[in-house]
Amino acid sequence: MQFFKVKTVEETFALIDEKIGKITETEIRPLDEALHYILAEDVTAGENVPGFDRSTVDGYAVIARDTYGSSESMPGFLNVAGEVHMGEEAVKPVGRGEAIYVPTGGMLPPGSDSVLMIEHCEEIGGLLNTYKQIAPGENVIRKGEDIKAGEVLLSEGTRLRPQELGALAALGVYEVKVYRKLKAAYLSSGDEIVPFETKTLETGQIRDINYLTVKGLVNEWDIELIYGGITRDDYQEFAQRARELYEQADCLILSGGSSVGTKDYTTEVIQSLGDPGVFVHGISIKPGKPTILAVADGKPVIGLPGHPASAMIIFKLFGERVFRRLKGERIERKPERIFARIVKNIASSPGRSDYIRVRLEEKDGEWWAEPIIGKSGLITTLVKSNGIVEIVSEKEGISQGEYVPVILTR
Numbered sequence: 001m002q003f004f005k006v007k008t009v010e011e012t013f014a015l016i017d018e019k020i021g022k023i024t025e026t027e028i029r030p031l032d033e034a035l036h037y038i039l040a041e042d043v044t045a046g047e048n049v050p051g052f053d054r055s056t057v058d059g060y061a062v063i064a065r066d067t068y069g070s071s072e073s074m075p076g077f078l079n080v081a082g083e084v085h086m087g088e089e090a091v092k093p094v095g096r097g098e099a100i101y102v103p104t105g106g107m108l109p110p111g112s113d114s115v116l117m118i119e120h121c122e123e124i125g126g127l128l129n130t131y132k133q134i135a136p137g138e139n140v141i142r143k144g145e146d147i148k149a150g151e152v153l154l155s156e157g158t159r160l161r162p163q164e165l166g167a168l169a170a171l172g173v174y175e176v177k178v179y180r181k182l183k184a185a186y187l188s189s190g191d192e193i194v195p196f197e198t199k200t201l202e203t204g205q206i207r208d209i210n211y212l213t214v215k216g217l218v219n220e221w222d223i224e225l226i227y228g229g230i231t232r233d234d235y236q237e238f239a240q241r242a243r244e245l246y247e248q249a250d251c252l253i254l255s256g257g258s259s260v261g262t263k264d265y266t267t268e269v270i271q272s273l274g275d276p277g278v279f280v281h282g283i284s285i286k287p288g289k290p291t292i293l294a295v296a297d298g299k300p301v302i303g304l305p306g307h308p309a310s311a312m313i314i315f316k317l318f319g320e321r322v323f324r325r326l327k328g329e330r331i332e333r334k335p336e337r338i339f340a341r342i343v344k345n346i347a348s349s350p351g352r353s354d355y356i357r358v359r360l361e362e363k364d365g366e367w368w369a370e371p372i373i374g375k376s377g378l379i380t381t382l383v384k385s386n387g388i389v390e391i392v393s394e395k396e397g398i399s400q401g402e403y404v405p406v407i408l409t410r
């Protein structure tokens, strides 16, 4: 008889980080097609952003000292010595007692150190009445204030969000070296499982749910999925189809047969794919205890428990981490989560991490989490919920009203 040697959730994450390395292949992508890719090298700024001092408002470039003492009741006076045009170099300098008109984003003329907003002054016949005193640097972005030439703007392993793409564009970096897109392969197992397109079920048959939930998540993570269909609970067939898919992808995902029943071949199949093989079989977690994680000749293999809610929760937690490691992403981001107050007491065994499906509702400006109770074979427990409360292994449960971390499943 085979038994699980369970790992804690924390040990499992640490093992994933230890055992799974990034792919090595990179590609050059234009900036506008690089969203969510992972940078494969540091990007050092080749120039300053902005390349010149700029005004952040519509107003008059001045020497701040010349405005000192100005107020609504005691205005100061400056001579208007000209105007700066957008996109053009400001050549004419501002001298003592002078002001030059600058639009928002325009270049600051030499000699000036600040910009007085038009609401705080009034131009009358070439003379500027100043109603406010300002400090040096006010309403100005300095040359290099956003990005300094020579600084490392982004380091290898950074996931490119819209804001990183914007910063790269500002620098004139129009293409980036990134790790290539990943390809995963998926295979369902079970004599009772039939394609999701099956119109009428024979007694005992079950439509393939896990393919769709896995594909949905994988696509959300910008990974391609090769669908390998469904294998019967037959070792030869299972092993052969798993091998074919494994050859085509960067990571193989298997669903079902992860437990220790007489027809649960997943572990054996995974062991046949390559060394060192399985590094986790069994996690002290509810749901999803019979999860399998392995590396076969450098490629990760994930064996998901068959029960649909378990499969999806496990894949969201550990699958995402596996892919982030493979993609070459620096791990600093936790799954998207918020803190909410739990509506009722929930017991949990110490030493085991529990993931409770919840429905989040906003009441009086606070988030409340209502547990959705149901077995891990029920996919609608996830349909009715929009979050998962994590009860870490050290806790014996949570009490009504307590603030708890909720992983969002929007």
Ligand SMILES: Nc1nc2c(c(=O)[nH]1)N[C@H]1C(S)=C(S)[C@@H](COP(=O)(O)OP(=O)(O)OC[C@H]3O[C@@H](n4cnc5c(N)ncnc54)[C@H](O)[C@@H]3O)O[C@H]1N2
Pocket: 188, 189, 190, 192, 193, 206, 207, 208, 209, 210, 211, 255, 256, 257, 258, 259, 260, 264, 288, 289, 290, 304, 305, 306, 307, 308, 310, 376, 377
């Ligand atoms: N003696 C023990 N039995 C079980 C244990 C245990 O610790 N000791 N753990 C239970 C837990 S928890 C889970 S979860 C399941 C996981 O079992 P398997 O991974 O071997 O999954 P299957 O037996 O193949 O299937 C379980 C269940 O899920 C349905 N299923 C499977 N694949 C799909 C799919 N693609 N779409 C929809 N539904 C699917 C399948 O029909 C079964 O009903 O083991 C417990 N047993």
Ligand code: MOO
Pocket: 285, 286, 287, 288, 289, 290, 305, 307, 310, 376, 377
């Ligand atoms: O823990 Mo198993 O994942 O279904 O119920």
